[in-house]
Amino acid sequence: MTADGFRRVVKCHLRRIRDAVLTVRAEDATKKGLYDTRKAALAVLIAFAGPVAAFDICAVVDIDRVGFERNEAVKNVDGAHWWIEMGGDLLLCGHADLITEAHDLGHGIDRIYHDIDPTRIRLIRGESNDREWDHLVQSLLRHRRLEVIQLQQANQTEMTALLGHSKIEPLPLPVTVIRQAENSPQKTTRHFGESTQTLVDEVDQARWFSDLETLASYNRYSYGDGIFDAENWIVQQLTAMPGMTVTTPGFSMGGREVHNVVGTLVGTARPDEWYIVGAHYDSTSENPQAAAPGAEDNASGCAGVLEMARIFSANPPHASVLFICYVGEEQGLLGSIDHASDLVSTGDSSRVQAMLNMDMIGFTSDSDLDCLLESESIGQFLIDAFSAAATTYTTLRIETTLFAWGSDHVPYLDRSIPALLTIENDWADYPDYHETGDLPNNITLAMGREILKMNVAALAEMAGGDSVLIFIDGFESGNLGRWTE
Ligand SMILES: [Zn+2]
Numbered sequence: 001m002t003a004d005g006f007r008r009v010v011k012c013h014l015r016r017i018r019d020a021v022l023t024v025r026a027e028d029a030t031k032k033g034l035y036d037t038r039k040a041a042l043a044v045l046i047a048f049a050g051p052v053a054a055f056d057i058c059a060v061v062d063i064d065r066v067g068f069e070r071n072e073a074v075k076n077v078d079g080a081h082w083w084i085e086m087g088g089d090l091l092l093c094g095h096a097d098l099i100t101e102a103h104d105l106g107h108g109i110d111r112i113y114h115d116i117d118p119t120r121i122r123l124i125r126g127e128s129n130d131r132e133w134d135h136l137v138q139s140l141l142r143h144r145r146l147e148v149i150q151l152q153q154a155n156q157t158e159m160t161a162l163l164g165h166s167k168i169e170p171l172p173l174p175v176t177v178i179r180q181a182e183n184s185p186q187k188t189t190r191h192f193g194e195s196t197q198t199l200v201d202e203v204d205q206a207r208w209f210s211d212l213e214t215l216a217s218y219n220r221y222s223y224g225d226g227i228f229d230a231e232n233w234i235v236q237q238l239t240a241m242p243g244m245t246v247t248t249p250g251f252s253m254g255g256r257e258v259h260n261v262v263g264t265l266v267g268t269a270r271p272d273e274w275y276i277v278g279a280h281y282d283s284t285s286e287n288p289q290a291a292a293p294g295a296e297d298n299a300s301g302c303a304g305v306l307e308m309a310r311i312f313s314a315n316p317p318h319a320s321v322l323f324i325c326y327v328g329e330e331q332g333l334l335g336s337i338d339h340a341s342d343l344v345s346t347g348d349s350s351r352v353q354a355m356l357n358m359d360m361i362g363f364t365s366d367s368d369l370d371c372l373l374e375s376e377s378i379g380q381f382l383i384d385a386f387s388a389a390a391t392t393y394t395t396l397r398i399e400t401t402l403f404a405w406g407s408d409h410v411p412y413l414d415r416s417i418p419a420l421l422t423i424e425n426d427w428a429d430y431p432d433y434h435e436t437g438d439l440p441n442n443i444t445l446a447m448g449r450e451i452l453k454m455n456v457a458a459l460a461e462m463a464g465g466d467s468v469l470i471f472i473d474g475f476e477s478g479n480l481g482r483w484t485e
Pocket of ligand 1: 280297298329359360407
């Protein structure tokens with residue numbers, strides 16, 4: 001690429017990032033923006049221009065091919081009524097004359113859909129696997145967890161029913177429910193306490209993997225009997241740890257009582273300051289009555305909770321930490337909803353400083369150890385702290401998003417409790433996701449180990465006590481002595 005071309009691309013990206021952080025533009029109160037840092041070089045922007053008017057044709061435009069200026073211009077041509085950008089593509093919808101107006105885009109138009117009915121269009125976020133409903137929809141544009149679909153005319157009732165039963169969330173158009181997103185992480189250079197390295201060094205990948213294998217040997221389908229064996233085994237592990245108080249709060253699911261497992265370490269100096277480390281221990285597959293090993297999803301995260309619990313029970317934290325393994329995640333986050341709503345009803349939610357969720361931490365499809373940190377605006381400080389921990393103690397490459405979805409951190413965020421998901425960033429490519437083939441031999445030790453090191457370091461800083469989180473480049477918090485070192 002020429003220097004000029006490079007400058008143009010950089011400018012284009014900067015403008016798109018700037019535009020994306022504006023939630024509501026002054027000149028268009030209906031326009032919403034979302035910025036996703038997952039694709040580092042290319043901002044993901046979702047925006048809607050005006051109310052949805054009638055339209056009957058949609059075109060997919062390759063933004064990089066047409067360039068930023070023409071991409072912006074084409075949104076305003078006569079006949080264009082509605083658009084959405086996802087990744088490097090623009091889906092532009094309007095009347096047939098839109099195509100004539102936009103003809104100068106030439107080879108920048110990837111494809112055109114005719115016979116579009118706006119009332120049947122949905123923006124969904126959800127799973128990319130197990131698309132048993134694929135024949136009921138026409139996929140117009142897809143990027144990661146987000147997809148614009150058109151329901152097939154004949155099957156709307158069937159599709160609506162299916163949407164109600166799967167982990168797919170249809171968002172109404174024009175979108176008003178996408179949560180506010182902010183810009184990329186802040187500067188993440190920090191000092192960490194000397195004791196933090198000691199705790200990080202205690203992460204034992206063999207011990208973690210051994211727990212993962214044990215968990216994967218149980219069928220942990222929440223409607224099966226094996227789930228109780230797994231629960232008992234987790235209770236035994238936590239009970240054996242010094243200082244740990246273990247409870248198994250239950251709730252009703254499928255006509256019987258199932259249990260979360262909660263291990264509590266009461267803080268030695270700040271017992272009323274709570275941190276939660278959680279992961280779901282249940283699993284599923286295409287044939288869950290027969291087998292649901294769920295090694296990656298989510299024996300990896302649950303074994304991660306046990307590994308962190310062991311380290312912190314041997315190094316008692318100043319603040320209290322609750323180590324929780326949730327049941328019923330695959331049926332709609334039931335365990336974490338139960339716990340988070342309990343916190344609200346007992347009034348304890350105000351004590352919780354942060355919730356850390358581990359869901360799928362052991363797979364990588366390549367040598368790049370990329371990890372996604374996912375939260376919402378109230379958890380931006382967690383993204384910053386965990387990014388800093390990753391930079392200081394691990395070889396992880398961090399990506400971030402403020403678009404929280406689909407795992408046990410969400411019920412906490414929904415109740416205004418700051419929560420963060422740590423997940424390996426190749427999860428969408430995991431071939432055995434929700435399959436009976438989700439077995440321990442798919443796991444890469446280094447992936448889990450590095451995520452655990454990051455998580456131990458960040459939790460040690462927040463709950464540990466001896467060390468204080470300090471920004472190198474400011475007076476935001478803490479100890480000037482250390483800052484001037
Ligand atoms: Zn999971």
